[in-house]
Amino acid sequence: xxxxxxxxxxxxxxxxxxxxxxxxxxxxxxxxxxxxxxxxxxxxxxxxxxxxxxxxxxxxxxxxxxxxxxxxxxxxxxxxxxxxxxxxxxxxxxxxxxxxxxxxxxxxxxxxxxxxxxxxxx
Amino acid sequence: xxxxxxxxxxxxxxxxxxxxxxxxxxxxxxxxxxxxxxxxxxxxxxxxxxxxxxxxxxxxxxxxxxxxxxxxxxxxxxxxxxxxxxxxxxxxxxxxxxxxxxxxxxxxxxxxxxxxxxxxxxxxxxxxxxxxx
Numbered sequence: 041x042x043x044x045x046x047x048x049x050x051x052x053x054x055x056x057x058x059x060x061x062x063x064x065x066x067x068x069x070x071x072x073x074x075x076x077x078x079x080x081x082x083x084x085x086x087x088x089x090x091x092x093x094x095x096x097x098x099x100x101x102x103x104x105x106x107x108x109x110x111x112x113x114x115x116x117x118x119x120x121x122x123x124x125x126x127x128x129x130x131x132x133x134x135x136x137x138x139x140x141x142x143x144x145x146x147x148x149x150x151x152x153x154x155x156x157x158x159x160x161x162x
Numbered sequence: 163x164x165x166x167x168x169x170x171x172x173x174x175x176x177x178x179x180x181x182x183x184x185x186x187x188x189x190x191x192x193x194x195x196x197x198x199x200x201x202x203x204x205x206x207x208x209x210x211x212x213x214x215x216x217x218x219x220x221x222x223x224x225x226x227x228x229x230x231x232x233x234x235x236x237x238x239x240x241x242x243x244x245x246x247x248x249x250x251x252x253x254x255x256x257x258x259x260x261x262x263x264x265x266x267x268x269x270x271x272x273x274x275x276x277x278x279x280x281x282x283x284x285x286x287x288x289x290x291x292x293x294x295x
Binding site (some may be wrong): 042046049051053056061135139141142144148154156158 | 175176178179180182183184185186187188189190191193196221233248260262263264265266267268269270271272273274275276278279280282283284288
């Protein structure tokens with residue numbers, strides 16, 4: 041059970057991050073993508089195809105060269121979409137900013153907070 | 163001239179985030195869970211039996227890396243030593259302490275992420291997944 045002080049501090053960090061330009065830009069880019077039917081459809085198609093191919097591969101099925109080429113072509117199409125590119129760029133900025141903030145968090149601990157936080161969900 | 167300079171607000175926000183992150187790190191450092199993992203880690207590092215097994219394991223790993231002979235024997239010994247190590251109470255205590263810290267960090271991460279509107283740990287992890295979700 042987390043102490044109230046710890047919860048308040050974690051919330052304060054989250055709220056400060058939310059107010060930052062990088063997170064604001066990312067949330068806007070995410071909303072733009074979700075509101076654009078073409079971008080949303082492209083992303084959904086890519087995800088569905090990825091899951092289908094991965095599932096077949098994990099069941100031991102060999103994929104055809106043409107199927108892999110079709111996947112790569114769709115992936116390239118997705119990443120060329122202006123709103124998705126904007127989203128990817130904004131996400132890159134968020135990652136850079138979060139990694140730097142995490143360094144401040146890791147310093148007193150001497151361990152990587154993010155790696156340990158994610159380890160419990162694996 | 164159209165040079166983009168960071169506004170005072172941005173600099174203030176970054177400084178505030180740095181300060182709050184350091185403060186959060188200090189709070190986590192002083193939790194019973196974190197103190198327990200440091201104690202458990204110290205016990206593992208200073209345990210003569212662990213050190214002995216670790217040296218043996220390194221020798222077999224080096225043998226596997228540099229020699230093509232008796233690889234099966236080295237692999238079997240390594241597996242046995244790993245099992246022996248994992249069975250030691252001091253190592254099991256460390257794993258229990260680690261599980262508690264991971265659980266606590268995941269709870270803290272959930273609060274940060276919810277307030278930020280973006281998953282924090284997923285995007286803060288060095289060399290992690292690039293999906294961002």
